[in-house]
Amino acid sequence: MELEIPKRFNAATSFVDKHLAEGRGGRTALLCEGRSWTYAEIYALVNRCGNGLRELGVEMEDRVLLALLDSPEFAGAFFGAIKIGAVPVPVNTLVKAAEYAHFLRDSRARVLLVHESLLEEISPALQGQKYLRHVVVVGEPGPGQIRFRDWAAAASPELEPADTHKDDVAFWLYSSGSTGMPKAVVHLQHDMLVASELYARGVLGIAESDRTFSVAKLFFAYGLGNGLYFPFHVGASTILLPGKPTPPKIFEVLETHRPTLFFAVPTVYAALLQEAAQALTPTIRACVSAGEALPGELYRLWKERFGVEILDGIGSTEMLHIFISNRLGAVRPGSSGQLVPSYEARIVDEGGNPVPVGEVGNLLVKGDSAAAYYWNNHEKTKSTMQGEWVVTGDKYYCDREGYYWYCGRSDDMLKVKGMWVSPVEIESTFVAHPAVLESAVIGLQDEMGLTKPKAYVVVKKGHAPGPSLADELLQHARKALPDFKCPAWVEFVDDLPKTATGKIRRFKLREQETLKVQMSPSRKVER
Numbered sequence: 396m397e398l399e400i401p402k403r404f405n406a407a408t409s410f411v412d413k414h415l416a417e418g419r420g421g422r423t424a425l426l427c428e429g430r431s432w433t434y435a436e437i438y439a440l441v442n443r444c445g446n447g448l449r450e451l452g453v454e455m456e457d458r459v460l461l462a463l464l465d466s467p468e469f470a471g472a473f474f475g476a477i478k479i480g481a482v483p484v485p486v487n488t489l490v491k492a493a494e495y496a497h498f499l500r501d502s503r504a505r506v507l508l509v510h511e512s513l514l515e516e517i518s519p520a521l522q523g524q525k526y527l528r529h530v531v532v533v534g535e536p537g538p539g540q541i542r543f544r545d546w547a548a549a550a551s552p553e554l555e556p557a558d559t560h561k562d563d564v565a566f567w568l569y570s571s572g573s574t575g576m577p578k579a580v581v582h583l584q585h586d587m588l589v590a591s592e593l594y595a596r597g598v599l600g601i602a603e604s605d606r607t608f609s610v611a612k613l614f615f616a617y618g619l620g621n622g623l624y625f626p627f628h629v630g631a632s633t634i635l636l637p638g639k640p641t642p643p644k645i646f647e648v649l650e651t652h653r654p655t656l657f658f659a660v661p662t663v664y665a666a667l668l669q670e671a672a673q674a675l676t677p678t679i680r681a682c683v684s685a686g687e688a689l690p691g692e693l694y695r696l697w698k699e700r701f702g703v704e705i706l707d708g709i710g711s712t713e714m715l716h717i718f719i720s721n722r723l724g725a726v727r728p729g730s731s732g733q734l735v736p737s738y739e740a741r742i743v744d745e746g747g748n749p750v751p752v753g754e755v756g757n758l759l760v761k762g763d764s765a766a767a768y769y770w771n772n773h774e775k776t777k778s779t780m781q782g783e784w785v786v787t788g789d790k791y792y793c794d795r796e797g798y799y800w801y802c803g804r805s806d807d808m809l810k811v812k813g814m815w816v817s818p819v820e821i822e823s824t825f826v827a828h829p830a831v832l833e834s835a836v837i838g839l840q841d842e843m844g845l846t847k848p849k850a851y852v853v854v855k856k857g858h859a860p861g862p863s864l865a866d867e868l869l870q871h872a873r874k875a876l877p878d879f880k881c882p883a884w885v886e887f888v889d890d891l892p893k894t895a896t897g898k899i900r901r902f903k904l905r906e907q908e909t910l911k912v913q914m915s916p917s918r919k920v921e922r
């Protein structure tokens with residue numbers, strides 16, 4: 396399918412203004428904390444945000460950093476910035492000050508929109524920022540900061556979209572790598588439209604009558620599609636939860652708002668299964684999982700208990716959304732499914748040659764929602780974006796029926812709760828503790844088959860390894876790292892496997908763990 400996208404194209408027109416022009420202004424766009432917002436109300440909020448940003452001096456191509464919770468303000472600021480041709484950069488709201496400082500410095504954002512609950516963490520990051528001019532706060536602003544509510548109310552609800560090209564930059568999303576700070580993935584005006592048509596309409600059959608709920612937050616590429624631009628593509632409704640998505644809270648939202656499409660990462664499906672007394676609302680017609688592989692056993696347990704299928708699919712920030720996916724009625728549990736039509740994939744060996752069917756190789760993917768490049772990272776751009784092909788960094792094989800099976804990463808990166816975790820970052824945190832000589836981190840599967848970090852630690856002379864030191868190290872890690880990056884297990888060892896040049900061989904540790912599993916009768920793998 397060739398998508399016809401006009402040369403002059405502004406994504407805000409396509410995802411927001413279109414609904415007013417087509418008579419859907421009175422329909423519910425968004426439900427959040429007991430209030431509902433029509434498309435006409437969201438349209439006005441988008442326009443107010445766009446005008447408000449202009450009044451703060453934001454021009455075309457300027458970046459605007461969004462550290463916002465899932466909320467109408469997120470929708471307003473995101474599409475408001477795009478509408479004036481500026482570039483919204485939604486960022487993870489779970490990270491520490493050093494990372495926020497990097498986001499501001501690296502993006503050179505002129506304006507930061509931030510929720511009051513993040514001010515404490517983000518405040519140290521605001522010092523000495525050369526390009527940041529204004530901080531707009533959703534909630535109670537600090538001295539010299541602007542109150543979102545007053546700022547939006549003072550701006551006009553009418554706004555002409557900037558005359559952008561379909562290949563203009565529309566938004567950035569930061570993605571973590573194995574070393575250093577996260578890098579910005581640069582997406583264009585047409586990318587959201589492509590992902591919406593190919594995956595949301597093509598695979599999920601999303602329509603105006605749908606109501607989406609994504610546990611994955613809007614600042615992830617996964618959540619941004621699920622909870623914002625997919626429903627906005629077809630005039631459907633989205634349910635937004637600003638707070639922490641604990642299992643009881645998720646069930647409460649499901650009960651109150653009765654979505655038809657539910658999106659989460661595997662860890663959340665596992666956690667929901669632990670809530671014995673809860674039932675799933677019968678309105679849900681499909682559940683979607685991505686971010687990391689969904690274990691086949693988890694799929695089966697879920698289907699047995701709730702009677703709904705979970706469609707596992709693989710997406711990436713670089714491809715914007717899912718490009719290989721299972722379909723309703725054709726799920727192969729444990730696989731990532733089949734190609735989403737119009738995307739293409741290749742599985743190649745180290746020399747770049749295609750491998751035979753059934754053999755594991757490196758997965759490359761091609762499709763029109765792919766990012767243009769990484770901001771200020773030319774080397775990484777060259778190695779990842781090879782012409783029309785994007786190197787995923789994943790090992791896969793494809794079976795005779797065209798189902799793709801995930802076989803791990805080609806780097807040492809881990810996906811924990813659907814989020815990137817770098818072993819190197821955890822290791823450096825451990826080594827910063829006075830008792831630690833060196834450390835190595837790998838991913839290990841828990842009893843549900845979900846990946847969690849495990850840290851091996853060699854202690855310095857004069858320190859006693861044991862449970863109390865393990866506790867102390869974990870407390871130390873929790874201060875320096877967001878929760879999802881903290882190891883689930885710590886094991887003390889006498890030394891670490893290394894190469895002749897002293898590099899840690901994490902794959903050796905992985906091999907040892909595999910052997911342990913095979914030899915332990917209690918952890919024998921069934922099937």
Ligand code: 3UK
Binds near residue numbers: 616710716
């Ligand atoms: C891994 C999976 C096995 C894989 C994402 C849906 O996760 C998303 O984007 P990220 O940039 O990470 C991409 C990487 O995560 N992965 C994702 N889904 C699966 N591995 N099975 C899966 N189903 O390593 C991939 O390269 O954080 C997911 C939609 C949009 C996204 N950005």
